[in-house]
Amino acid sequence: xxxxxxxxxxxxxxxxxxxxxxxxxxxxxxxxxxxxxxxxxxxxxxxxxxxxxxxxxxxxxxxxxxxxxxxxxxxxxxxxxxxxxxxxxxxxxxxxxxxxxxxxxxxxxxxxxxxxxxxxxxxxxxxxxxxxxxxxxxxxxxxxxxxxxxxxxxxxxxxxxxxxxxxxxxxxxxxxxxxxxxxxxxxxxxxxxxxxxxxxxxxxxxxxxxxxxxxxxxxxxxxxxxxxxxxxxxxxx
Amino acid sequence: xxxxxxxxxxxxxxxxxxxxxxxxxxxxxxxxxxxxxxxxxxxxxxxxxxxxxxxxxxxxxxxxxxxxxxxxxxxxxxxxxxxxxxxxxxxxxxxxxxxxxxxxxxxxxxxxxxxxxxxxxxxxxxxxxxxxxxxxxxxxxxxxxxxxxxxxxxxxxxxxxxxxxxxxxxxxxxxxxxxxxxxxxxxxxxxxxxxxxxxxxxxxxxxxxxxxxxxxxxxx
Numbered sequence: 001x002x003x004x005x006x007x008x009x010x011x012x013x014x015x016x017x018x019x020x021x022x023x024x025x026x027x028x029x030x031x032x033x034x035x036x037x038x039x040x041x042x043x044x045x046x047x048x049x050x051x052x053x054x055x056x057x058x059x060x061x062x063x064x065x066x067x068x069x070x071x072x073x074x075x076x077x078x079x080x081x082x083x084x085x086x087x088x089x090x091x092x093x094x095x096x097x098x099x100x101x102x103x104x105x106x107x108x109x110x111x112x113x114x115x116x117x118x119x120x121x122x123x124x125x126x127x128x129x130x131x132x133x134x135x136x137x138x139x140x141x142x143x144x145x146x147x148x149x150x151x152x153x154x155x156x157x158x159x160x161x162x163x164x165x166x167x168x169x170x171x172x173x174x175x176x177x178x179x180x181x182x183x184x185x186x187x188x189x190x191x192x193x194x195x196x197x198x199x200x201x202x203x204x205x206x207x208x209x210x211x212x213x214x215x216x217x218x219x220x221x222x223x224x225x226x227x228x229x230x231x232x233x234x235x236x237x
Numbered sequence: 238x239x240x241x242x243x244x245x246x247x248x249x250x251x252x253x254x255x256x257x258x259x260x261x262x263x264x265x266x267x268x269x270x271x272x273x274x275x276x277x278x279x280x281x282x283x284x285x286x287x288x289x290x291x292x293x294x295x296x297x298x299x300x301x302x303x304x305x306x307x308x309x310x311x312x313x314x315x316x317x318x319x320x321x322x323x324x325x326x327x328x329x330x331x332x333x334x335x336x337x338x339x340x341x342x343x344x345x346x347x348x349x350x351x352x353x354x355x356x357x358x359x360x361x362x363x364x365x366x367x368x369x370x371x372x373x374x375x376x377x378x379x380x381x382x383x384x385x386x387x388x389x390x391x392x393x394x395x396x397x398x399x400x401x402x403x404x405x406x407x408x409x410x411x412x413x414x415x416x417x418x419x420x421x422x423x424x425x426x427x428x429x430x431x432x433x434x435x436x437x438x439x440x441x442x443x444x445x446x447x448x449x450x451x452x453x454x455x456x457x
Contacts, residue, residue, distance in 0.1 A: 028287045028324070029310050032303040055324070057362075067310075091364040095355065096265065104362040114362060119286060120328030120370035127325045140332060140370045143404040145356075188304035188321060189313075192287050195323040223323070 005182050005232050006211065010041035013205050013233045017170055019047045020085075024126065024166075024201055025054040026173035026194035029091075030064065030074040033190035035174040035207040037235040042172070043077045049085040052078060053126070053168055055119060055193055057092040057103035066097070079103045084112055088166065090119035118146055121163050123196050128165035130200035130228070135164045171201035175224065178208040179215070182229030183222045191223065199228035206232050239432035241413040242455070244381075249274040250455055251340055251381050251411040255281045259337035262286065262371055264354075265309045267381045268340035269295065283307075284336055286367040288327045291319040308367065331367070332374040339375035341368060343382045343407075345397045348444035350407040350419040352380070353399035365402060372403035384412035385441050393417070393424065394443040414438055416455060423447050428455040 007013040017023065023042070027034030052075070059067070060076030078084050079102035092114050093104035106112040117125065118140050128136055137160035141147050151162040173194040176187035184206055186194065198204045206224075211234040242250070248270035255261055255271075257279040263269045272294045275281050284290045285307040292307070293316035301312045322330075330336060345353040352372055355365040372378055382392060393410065410417040415438045416428035426446040429438055435448045 028308070031310055032287075032306050056364075089364065091366045093360070093362040093364070095357065095360060095363040099360060099362075101362075104360075107362040116364050118365055118369040119324070119367035120332055120374075123324040123328050138332065140373045140403075142373075144369060144401045146365070146369060186321070188302070189285075189287050189289050189306050190304040191321055191323050193324045196325045 005230060006180060007231050007233045010037040010207065010233050010235065011044065013231050014038055014041045014045055014172070017042060017045065017047050020049045021047060021170060022051040022053065022168040024168040024171040024197040025052060025075055026171070026192065026197050027055065028192040029056050030059055030067070030072065032188070033174050033192045033194055034074060035172045036073055038172040038205060038207045038233070039075060039077065040073055043081050043083065046081060046083060048083055050078070050083050051086040051088065052084050053088045053166055055089055055091060055122065057087055057089060057101065059094065059097060060102040063097060063101050076102045079106055079112065086113040086115065088115040088117060090117055090122050092116065116146070121146070123193065125163055125166040126193070126196050126200045129167040130196070130198070133165055135162055137162055166200065168201040169203065171197040171204040173197055173204060173206050175206050175208045177210045177212055177217065178206055178229070178232045179212050179217050181214050182206065182226035182232055183217050184208070184224035184229060185217055185221055186223055195224045198224045203230045204228055205230065207235050208232060209237060210234065239437070240430050242430055245270055246457065247381050247411050247413060249457060250416065251379055252276070254379060254409065255279060255338060260284050260290070260335065262331070262336050262339040262375065264339065264341040264368065264371070265366070266342045268342055269307065269309050269311060271340055284330065285313070286324070286327050286331065286371070288322045288324060289313070289319065290322070290330070291316055328367070328370055331370050334374055334376060336371070336375045338377045338379060339371045340379045340381055341371065343380045343392065344399045345392050345394050346380055346382070346407050346410055347397045348395055348424055350405045351397050352378070352402040352407050353397040354402045356400035368402045372406040377408050378406045380407055380410045382410065382412055384414045391441060391443045414441070417446070425449050426452060428453055430455050
């Protein structure tokens, strides 16, 4: 009998995320591919001192009104509620926006620690974590603040720095469809960091638009095989 | 009368550099405007680091589809032959040298082609996004920027004082008053905006410019 992965609600799916946990969150920016129902459920549950690994730190509800008149929710709500101790990502705050995003305010007050990682390096560190690799050498960041404290190596006459893998306790991701086993397909540009994070955490929780029977997804187009997915929750939109 | 090119016009001029059949990534801000100015005789394949290759350009649809956007959160128009992929695959494409040209914005560019385009004083929480990866991995790095700061200070400098994106990466610079090429000997002034002389551009530029023997007015 296959392990039951289907959860009834986002609240149930995140109910065991604990104080001090490291949580990866998929997506890219504020739109498209963000597992927003899981993020909202996590904010409601309210575990403290989280380490969040995500591409962007979000703009938060107040600042989002500059982009969309009614506003919208993104990763920013986790900061607004004071749940995050450390953020690892490539765009904690956006230079094109005022310095009032929750993450930027809290960082300026010394309440949130930041580890800034170039976006490709972030994706590859997560992939290394998911694949059990010990790290990799990259030219990205050489001669910049990103090389601080890292081992350097010359390969084929070019300078590289060593980057280490990233793993987490939980990964919250968003897909378009899942079957009951946890095979996932995505839609358009909403793929981004989601398939990369699937499998880099002890528990990967997928928020999906539609749940289908096993056999209804074409094996030729499955992007994330079910082995990487621990929980599925369907969120109708 | 001295003309300052507006952002659309700078993007239009920069887009003339795209070669037929090339893969191009456009950065946040002024660079994405290039998508609307591809010369009619050329095919260009736009890559965006959120995981898309081969979109047609920016969409003007009122109804925004959040699952069809570029890395700047702007809606894009699909095109035949387009593909989607995840962030790791996207950055393999970038760091593996499979992108011919990237257009980026800049706070500062140095005489040696060092780029500073992500961090600025008083904003320690803004990140580099994919800029470092693109600056290192793309075949040719093109910059679109304003020549001076609002306070009139040079942005093309001897040495960058803002945090670096990458060293020795910039090949060409397009500003509101000039077109320049970064070479091993220094920055070559190739074109000036209508009404400007080489001396006047030099006065707003820190490093000593090499004036091209065929210096001309920017052609649009």
